Structures are given as C-alpha cells and as structure tokens.
Amino acid sequence: MTEQDAIRMTNEVFADSFEIPKEKLLPEANIFNDLGLDSLDIVDLVVALQKKFQIIIRSDERVRNIRTLGDIYQFILTIKKELNK
Amino acid sequence: MQLKRVAITGVGAITPLGNNVNALISGIESKKSAVEYIPEWDNNVGLRCKVGAAVRMENEKLIPRQNRRSMGRLSIFAVQAAEQAVKDSGIKTEQLTGGKLGCAIGSTMGSAESLAEAFEIMAADKDISNLSSTKFFQCVSHTAAMNTAQYLGITGYVLAPSAACASSLQAIGAGFDLIRLGKQDIMLCGGAEGLHPTVVGSFDVLYATSSNYNKEPKKTPRPFDAKRDGLVCGEGSGILVLEDFDLAKKRGAKIYAEIIGYNTCGNGSHVSESNREAIIFCIQETLKSAGLNPKDIDYINAHATATIQGDKEEANAIREIFGDSVPVSSLKGYIGHTLGASGAIELIASLVMMQKSTIYPTLNLEEPDIDCQGIHHVLQLEEKKIDILLKNCFAFGGINAALICKKYGV
Numbered sequence: 001m002t003e004q005d006a007i008r009m010t011n012e013v014f015a016d017s018f019e020i021p022k023e024k025l026l027p028e029a030n031i032f033n034d035l036g037l038d039s040l041d042i043v044d045l046v047v048a049l050q051k052k053f054q055i056i057i058r059s060d061e062r063v064r065n066i067r068t069l070g071d072i073y074q075f076i077l078t079i080k081k082e083l084n085k
Numbered sequence: 086m087q088l089k090r091v092a093i094t095g096v097g098a099i100t101p102l103g104n105n106v107n108a109l110i111s112g113i114e115s116k117k118s119a120v121e122y123i124p125e126w127d128n129n130v131g132l133r134c135k136v137g138a139a140v141r142m143e144n145e146k147l148i149p150r151q152n153r154r155s156m157g158r159l160s161i162f163a164v165q166a167a168e169q170a171v172k173d174s175g176i177k178t179e180q181l182t183g184g185k186l187g188c189a190i191g192s193t194m195g196s197a198e199s200l201a202e203a204f205e206i207m208a209a210d211k212d213i214s215n216l217s218s219t220k221f222f223q224c225v226s227h228t229a230a231m232n233t234a235q236y237l238g239i240t241g242y243v244l245a246p247s248a249a250c251a252s253s254l255q256a257i258g259a260g261f262d263l264i265r266l267g268k269q270d271i272m273l274c275g276g277a278e279g280l281h282p283t284v285v286g287s288f289d290v291l292y293a294t295s296s297n298y299n300k301e302p303k304k305t306p307r308p309f310d311a312k313r314d315g316l317v318c319g320e321g322s323g324i325l326v327l328e329d330f331d332l333a334k335k336r337g338a339k340i341y342a343e344i345i346g347y348n349t350c351g352n353g354s355h356v357s358e359s360n361r362e363a364i365i366f367c368i369q370e371t372l373k374s375a376g377l378n379p380k381d382i383d384y385i386n387a388h389a390t391a392t393i394q395g396d397k398e399e400a401n402a403i404r405e406i407f408g409d410s411v412p413v414s415s416l417k418g419y420i421g422h423t424l425g426a427s428g429a430i431e432l433i434a435s436l437v438m439m440q441k442s443t444i445y446p447t448l449n450l451e452e453p454d455i456d457c458q459g460i461h462h463v464l465q466l467e468e469k470k471i472d473i474l475l476k477n478c479f480a481f482g483g484i485n486a487a488l489i490c491k492k493y494g495v
Contacts, residue, residue: 019150038151043218051215058214 095174157196319421346375
C-alpha cells in the first residue's frame with residue numbers, strides 16, 4: 001500500500017462515515033478539535049478503518065495516541081508494513 | 086388535591102400519507118390509501134403479507150450527524166414530528182430546557198431495521214467487533230423518547246411506554262397524568278414505529294396480517310368489513326404537546342382540545358386475543374374518569390385494525406356501551422396500522438375532525454361484517470358537531486387504552 005492509498009482511503013472513511021467535507025481533510029487536522037469527532041465516533045472510526053483496510057486494530061494501544069489525520073495515515077502504513085513482514 | 090386541567094396545544098405527524106398533519110388530512114380527505122405492494126418482501130421466506138404503508142423519509146440530514154447517528158428510522162420520525170409539534174404549539178426554547186417540560190414517546194420496540202442489522206453483524210460469526218458505537222442506541226426500547234429528548238434538550242421527565250399498539254395512547258395518558266398532578270407543566274407525548282419485514286412477520290406468523298390483497302393493495306386493510314382478512318403494517322410518528330390548561334391559556338396558546346378522561350388496563354386473559362369484556366371495562370373506566378355517560382360521546386375513533394377477531398370484539402363492546410347512536414370510524418384503511426404510533430396519529434386526525442365538525446369514513450368498509458353490526462359505521466363522510474370524542478387502542482399483550490378529549494370552549 002502506498003502513502004497515497006492510505007491517505008485516499010482514510011479520507012473516504014471520514015467523508016462517508018462522518019460526513020466531513022473533503023476540504024477539511026488535511027493531515028494536520030485534529031480529529032477532535034478540527035473535525036468534531038467524539039468518544040463514540042472513535043469506536044466507529046476503528047470499525048470503519050478495520051473494514052476499509054482489512055486490519056484488526058480494536059485492541060491496539062497505539063490507537064489511543066492518534067490525534068491528527070496524519071497520525072492515522074502513518075498508523076495505517078505502519079500496521080500494513082507489520083502485516084507484510 | 087385539585088387536579089390540573091390539560092390542554093393539547095400542538096401537533097406534529099410523519100405518516101405514510103405525508104410528512105405533516107396537513108398532508109395526512111389531505112390524503113384522508115381524498116380517500117387515498119398509502120398501502121402499497123412491497124416487492125422486496127418477496128425475499129422473505131414464509132411471509133404471506135406483501136403490502137405495507139411506508140413513509141417517504143425526507144430531510145433527515147437536517148438533523149446533525151452526531152444526533153442522527155443514534156437514531157433508527159422511528160427515532161427520525163419522532164424527532165421530526167416533535168419539531169413540528171413544538172413549532173405548532175409556540176412554546177419557547179427555554180421551556181424545553183427548563184426542567185418542567187418532559188416527553189413520553191412510546192414504540193413497540195427499538196428500530197426493527199437496526200435490530201436486524203445488529204443481529205446480522207453479530208450473529209454470523211458471534212463477533213461484535215464490527216458493531217458501531219451507536220447501534221445500541223437505535224435498538225433500545227426507549228430510542229424514540231431518548232433521541233427526541235436529546236435532540237430538543239429536554240430536561241424534564243423522559244418516559245418510553247412500550248405497550249405495542251397502545252404505546253402512544255399510554256404515552257399521552259402518562260403525560261396527562263403528570264400534568265394533572267402538577268409534576269410537569271408541558272409534555273411532548275406520542276409514539277413512533279418503523280416498518281420492517283420482521284415486524285410484519287411477528288403478526289404474519291399468527292395469521293393476523295392481510296394476505297389476500299397483495300395484488301390489490303389499496304383494498305386492504307378493511308376494518309369491520311365482511312371481506313377483511315387482517316391488518317397491514319404502517320409506520321410513522323405522531324406527537325402532541327400537552328400543557329397545563331391554565332398556563333396555556335395565560336400565554337394565549339392555540340388550544341385544540343382538553344383531555345378529560347383516560348384509562349389503561351390489562352385484559353388478564355390472553356396475549357393476542359382481544360376480549361370484549363376487557364374492552365368494555367376499559368371504555369367504562371375512561372368514561373368514569375371523565376365523569377361522562379355514553380350518550381355524551383359524539384364520535385369514536387376505533388382501533389379496528391381489520392383482524393377478524395379484534396374488530397368483532399371492539400364492535401361488540403362499542404355496541405354494548407353505545408348501541409348504534411355514536412358514529413364510529415377507523416383510519417387504518419388510509420395509513421395501515423402504524424402500531425406504536427397509531428394512537429397519536431389517529432388522535433391528531435380525530436382532533437382535526439373535531440375542528441372541522443366532519444367525520445372521516447372507514448376506508449375499504451363496504452359491507453359491515455355480520456359480526457361487527459349494530460353500531461353506527463361511518464361509510465361516507467358525515468358532517469357532525471363533535472364536542473367530545475373517544476379514542477381506542479388495544480394491544481398485543483392484552484393491554485387496552487382509551488382517551489377522551491373535549492373541544493375547547495364547550
């Protein structure tokens with residue numbers, strides 16, 4: 001998976017699941033303060049990312065450190081790399 | 086203790102005939118049936134009834150996503166009907182959040198569509214990891230009340246009577262009691278229900294649904310008719326604003342009617358078979374609570390869903406109490422049986438009849454069944470002054486409810 005794939009597919013999750021306009025989907029956007037997600041949305045974000053990328057991250061402690069969209073892009077790429085090892 | 090008087094000061098409805106009260110009334114006045122053949126239901130093995138009365142949902146995206154995510158179909162209907170009712174009543178935003186305004190909104194169960202989705206997600210592999218965070222809030226039995234209260238910022242009582250087809254009349258009765266007792270000044274009351282094949286199936290397995298008119302959907306349901314063959318499920322929501330009469334008058338509110346009597350009771354005999362004696366007891370207790378005699382009632386809006394047994398028991402109960410002197414009609418032929426919403430939606434239409442001094446006939450009632458005779462069936466539109474009306478609701482589980490409204494100023 002390329003970085004561009006990770007960005008595109010993650011942005012699709014935010015547009016489809018959370019109805020966020022594409023112009024707001026910037027790497028530095030804070031998913032809570034800038035994009036308006038709350039604690040319930042984080043549960044749905046995990047479910048949507050699992051489905052989109054065919055990964056299992058529900059019990060992954062690193063999810064707790066995610067703050068920005070850029071953090072998600074990097075997290076996805078890391079997970080995919082780990083799976084390919 | 087001096088009980089307070091209770092006024093109805095606002096109404097709102099989402100119905101298979103349209104998404105506001107005017108559309109509902111306009112459909113009824115044009116003798117329109119909202120019942121349609123639903124081709125997708127052919128995929129449900131064993132389902133005999135293929136007709137239903139669906140709402141054309143619209144404007145749901147006007148509800149912000151973070152409110153909407155916990156709403157299934159029925160909660161969206163409830164919120165939209167409640168918004169209409171609040172606007173109609175003219176109550177102010179600060180009253181919604183002041184602690185003396187509550188809501189009682191019932192349904193048979195949580196969103197049937199959401200429940201089916203949740204089971205599909207969880208049951209296949211016994212795996213909950215793909216369940217969304219808000220599916221639970223769509224599925225719970227108090228979903229309509231909870232979502233309406235959250236959306237409008239209601240901080241008073243939040244109740245969710247769940248008594249199948251009597252849910253919304255029980256909700257209105259609960260609001261009536263709370264205001265009478267001085268516990269709340271204003272209550273948003275009513276019910277909501279969503280149409281889904283699993284809901285139809287619950288009646289279908291009991292042979293309580295209509296199945297002979299799948300190719301002629303406009304001819305069913307046929308309340309009290311000799312050729313009736315069961316109920317047709319509908320969906321929607323009806324919400325009424327109930328208000329302390331004196332406070333309503335003080336603020337110059339438009340008053341549709343005053344609620345003057347209510348009763349609900351169990352039949353103590355059978356979960357699915359209506360019982361004439363229990364219906365008679367319920368209506369008589371309602372009359373007693375209003376201090377009225379049968380001759381005081383000008384119109385009865387019947388429950389009459391078009392089941393063989395239910396219609397017969399209701400007609401016989403009405404005959405025993407009222408004889409053939411009081412006009413009786415059912416609205417199920419127009420919008421199907423909206424289950425937990427039916428009491429509220431049909432009461433709202435009955436209040437319009439009261440306002441217009443007009444009684445809408447029972448659609449599809451062509452030849453009253455021999456089992457349902459001896460009462461004054463309304464076959465054609467009748468003009469009659471309605472000062473006092475009675476609304477009936479009878480539910481699976483053997484739960485009956487009845488409510489009496491009096492025209493304002495009478």
